[in-house]
Amino acid sequence: MTRSRTLSAAARPSCRTSFILATMAVIAFFMLSMIAHAADDKDRGLSDEDMACLKCHAKPDLEKTLGNGKKLSLYIGTKTFAGSVHGKEGCEGCHAEIDAKTHGKEKTSLESKRELSLSMMETCRDCHKKTVKQYEDSVHAALVQEGSKKAPLCSDCHDPHATQSSKDAPAHTDxxxxxxxxxxxxxxxxxxxxxxxxxxxxxxxxxxHTHNVKAASLGDNMKKECISCHRDTATTHATWLPNTQRHLEAISCPACHSPGAKRRVNLRLYDGMTQQQASDKVGVPQFIKLAPGADANAAGLDSRALWSMLQDFNRDGAKEKTVLRGRLEVRTGIEAHQLAKKEQALKDCDTCHREGAESFQSVTISIAGPDGRPLRRDAGKGVLNSIESIESVSGFYALGSTRIKLLDTLLALTVAAGILLPGAHLTAKWLSRRARDKHEAVKDSSETSRPDSDMLN
Ligand code: HEC
Ligand code: HEC
Ligand code: HEC
Ligand code: HEC
Ligand code: HEC
Ligand code: HEC
Ligand code: HEC
Ligand code: HEC
Ligand code: HEC
Structure with a gap:
């Protein structure tokens, strides 16, 4: 018994110790796990305030009926948010304006999700000044300003509650x-x-560009981008294309590199003073106002109408005239992207330098609209031959059948002589000088008495 007593006596204290130890371990475990849990949330950057918002907003079925009749889900995934680049910023980083006293208790009216996105966009500026500035210079932002419901806001491209760093994004996400x-x-x-x-x-x-998307057909915007990668474009083309610079100015890259495309001549209005593409003045939309009047029967502006429109543009004593500059381009945005391998590019001089060439049968007049995108009017192809437009088409009077005939002669010469490029180049120079002299002569005499157009044929 003693033995057992001793035993039990010996056992008792150890039993108590282990009980205490076990209790302590359990308590420690709970405390540690609580600390760990808290640290877990801290690590994810979720503060008590965030958790308070999520008490309601982590409920998957929380929603709100919008003015437009649709339902807006108010669910925010805790894990997703915590794991996003904005997790550390907390809800308050963007939703500082929420009034805890009334929020969630009173219903507020909201017409659409777009309205909310639009009203929230300003908060992005607090932390992303540079990007917001780039976006504000874009055609997308200009469209939003004009009231477009379709142009993208920040949150159309970035889910603010789930944004991941673009470094982790798979290639070509954008x-x-x-x-x-x-x-x-x-x-x-x-x-x-x-x-x-x-x-x-x-x-x-x-x-x-991603944020600073510019109107694609404005000025030389796109050509500059092409050349920023294809730096030796001018030299490589000069090996077969005479007057390379002139061609590259007068023809958009896709017009030759999108082989199946339909082409047209676009006469762009240029401000003679700034040498920039003219844009319709805000508040004085001359082009919209004048062009339909000038083209009353909607058959496309004829040369007379075009001429009188230009007169109107230049009426208020502008020293430098508004002029037209021609550009051969593809007709649709889709065609502009159908670029093919170089073997398929347009090389035949004949495609363009031939009377009745397809490319010159369609003509438009355009001006840059307020957002930089072009406003267009169709014109009759006759304007390319007309004195009136010749007079105003700076450096691009070649497109009429007049010039095409001239270039026919050039080609005939080239072929007949059997000399290909060097000859063509020289002849081109000579011919174009002759043509330019003629042009000057026409210009000089055309103010008062317009010469018979036959003179040019
Ligand atoms: C980086 C900025 C940002 C942070 C941080 C942010 N939000 Fe938002 N939140 C927005 C924007 C912007 C909208 C507007 C809707 C849109 O454009 O997607 C929005 C909309 C909402 C909506 C309306 C439903 C919806 O998805 O449009 C709820 C609810 C919401 N936020 C809750 C939260 C909660 C809760 C947190 C914190 C856990 C939080 N937000 C953190 C920017 C943010
Ligand atoms: C008590 C629950 C609750 C809490 C806490 C709560 N919300 Fe809400 N929240 C709601 C309800 C309900 C709505 C819908 C209100 C309505 O229908 O007008 C809502 C709507 C919203 C909206 C949509 C726009 C609007 O005002 O209707 C946003 C954004 C939002 N909450 C963000 C937050 C943020 C951020 C927090 C934390 C600061 C938060 N909420 C805390 C319940 C809550
Ligand atoms: C309170 C500050 C804050 C606000 C407000 C905020 N952000 Fe951020 N944002 C950050 C931080 C911090 C990062 C992560 C660091 C970084 O990459 O700049 C980030 C990263 C991003 C990224 C990913 C950057 C990358 O690496 O690819 C995008 C996209 C983004 N934010 C969009 C938005 C949008 C859209 C809004 C407005 C709805 C917004 N942010 C508002 C702080 C903010
Ligand atoms: C048309 C889609 C689109 C719109 C609109 C847009 N973004 Fe982005 N944004 C992207 C893409 C794609 C990327 C990642 C690739 C890149 O940087 O070009 C990006 C990257 C970012 C980045 C990280 C890199 C950087 O440029 O700083 C931030 C921050 C950002 N966007 C914030 C914003 C904010 C703020 C707005 C609104 C003013 C906005 N974005 C509007 C598509 C868009
Ligand atoms: C939420 C919708 C939306 C998203 C996303 C979007 N765009 Fe746009 N974008 C528009 C709308 C609407 C227009 C104006 C109508 C048009 O020209 O197609 C436009 C116009 C443009 C234009 C000018 C067109 C012109 O006539 O000059 C370009 C270029 C453009 N977007 C490029 C992009 C690029 C690049 C991206 C991706 C980084 C992008 N867009 C993402 C809606 C969007
Ligand atoms: C008059 C038609 C025409 C125009 C305008 C034109 N190209 Fe080309 N391009 C061609 C032809 C044809 C080839 C193939 C030449 C050959 O046979 O090697 C070519 C070749 C190329 C190549 C392949 C590599 C090389 O240089 O030989 C690139 C890149 C290219 N062009 C880019 C451009 C860019 C950028 C523009 C606008 C600035 C442009 N091209 C304007 C007709 C044209
Ligand atoms: C190799 C350069 C290049 C790439 C890559 C490119 N584009 Fe373009 N984009 C152009 C050119 C060139 C034009 C026409 C410019 C002109 O009218 O002279 C254009 C025009 C546009 C337009 C205006 C279309 C119209 O109707 O006038 C939109 C919108 C556009 N691009 C969107 C996109 C989108 C979206 C992508 C990606 C899927 C893309 N682009 C990729 C060169 C490019
Ligand atoms: C970001 C750089 C970049 C830009 C901008 C760019 N390209 Fe390219 N281009 C390439 C690469 C890379 C290839 C494929 C590799 C190669 O064959 O050179 C290519 C190939 C081509 C080819 C086919 C060349 C061949 O050998 O068949 C043509 C034509 C071409 N590009 C024209 C253009 C035009 C026109 C534009 C502007 C609208 C443009 N590129 C803008 C990088 C660019
Ligand atoms: C895609 C249509 C196109 C192709 C292909 C083309 N040209 Fe041209 N070419 C033009 C246009 C448009 C002009 C008018 C430029 C102007 O008015 O100054 C022009 C102008 C010229 C000029 C006169 C330049 C001047 O300054 O007066 C010569 C010479 C010429 N091209 C020769 C050729 C030869 C040779 C080829 C074939 C190797 C060729 N072109 C291929 C469209 C084309």
């Missing part, structure tokens, strides 16, 4: 984003030489 709204262009682009270049494939932003 093309997927653009594709949402520009589906047909994306399709054309994907099949193009750039879209098919495997690891070298470009993304939309390589030519258009």
């Amino acid at each position: 093309t997927v984003i653009c594709q949402k709204c520009h589906e047909s262009i994306d399709k054309a682009y994907t099949a193009s030489v750039h879209g098919q270049a495997g690891d070298d494939a470009l993304v939309c932003a390589d030519c258009h």
